[in-house]
Amino acid sequence: MVISEKANSLIKDFEKTLSLDGPGYGKGTLYAGVDLGTAYIATAVVDDQGVPVAGALTKSQSFVRDGLVLDYVGAISILKEQVVKLQAAGFPLTSAAVAFPPGTTGRNANTFGHVIESVGLEVAGMLDEPTAASKVLDITDGAVVDIGGGTTGISIIKNGEVVYTADEPTGGTHVDLVLSGHFKVGQNEAESMKRDPDKQWEILYLVKPVFEKMAAIVNTHLQNHQVERIYLVGGTSCFPRIEKVMEEETGIKTIKPANPLLVTPLGIALGCKNFCGSSKETVN
Ligand SMILES: Nc1ncnc2c1ncn2[C@@H]1O[C@H](COP(=O)(O)OP(=O)(O)OP(=O)(O)O)[C@@H](O)[C@H]1O
Ligand SMILES: [Mg+2]
Incomplete structure (x- = not known):
């Protein structure tokens, strides 16, 4: 058994959107996912069919470590840059799902949500990283x-x-x-x-x-x-x-x-699709 062709082409499509110079997208609902990792902060955006339409990936030195957000201000500043860039490129994000490392609970898990709120986005939902993948x-x-x-x-x-x-x-x-x-x-x-x-x-x-x-x-x-x-x-x-x-x-x-690097961020955006209606960003 191998990884399905559908899964691999989804990942490759997401890879292409990272340059933000793709053909863009039509109308409809957008779903965003944010991965606050040790090495990278990544944001993925999919449409209402689950097709990747935009993304951003930024190297982040040690804002998060061993499942904890260590540098809250640093993480917020990188994520803010990504959101502003995506919004300027025509993706009007107002909410996003966020993932936390498995086993992270309570306040430590909630901190991941607070980073999202601090950049002016609503938290559409939270899930653990491998589940997103x-x-x-x-x-x-x-x-x-x-x-x-x-x-x-x-x-x-x-x-x-x-x-x-x-x-x-x-x-x-x-x-x-x-x-x-x-x-x-x-x-x-x-x-x-x-x-x-x-x-x-x-x-x-x-x-x-x-x-x-x-x-x-x-x-x-x-x-x-x-x-x-x-x-x-x-x-x-x-x-x-x-x-x-x-x-x-x-x-x-x-x-x-x-590209195993992109699987979790993309999965968080797909997870966003499963959360409640408040996660919707409709583009007319
Ligand atoms: N082509 C590659 N070959 C080997 N390692 C790579 C490659 N590309 C990225 N990496 C490594 O992958 C790591 C980052 O992966 P990833 O983005 O999944 O981590 P993260 O989500 O930021 O961290 P964590 O999940 O541990 O908090 C870095 O250590 C980076 O050096
Ligand atoms: Mg990770």
């Missing part, structure tokens, strides 16, 4: 593993229902630290090296232990669950062969979609 993947069973900048999130889905979630530190930042230490370069340079397709093969042996650690986290959480497929999302999952390491360590068939 599963909406894009269009799956009813399996484990969605979201390996982002700071954490590895796990969400187990059975018959379309989320039955278990967890989130633990270890993400792309930890990969950067290994490279930074080995090559004696700063973390930014290490990160660029990690994302360079010409370098990824030669550094795989160095970063593999970090991927094994991520797989060990997944193994621990899957212990008491019967799971037949792991779906890898999150920016760190873009690294070639990470899915092979995951598969070898867990013994579970592991697959990843086109």
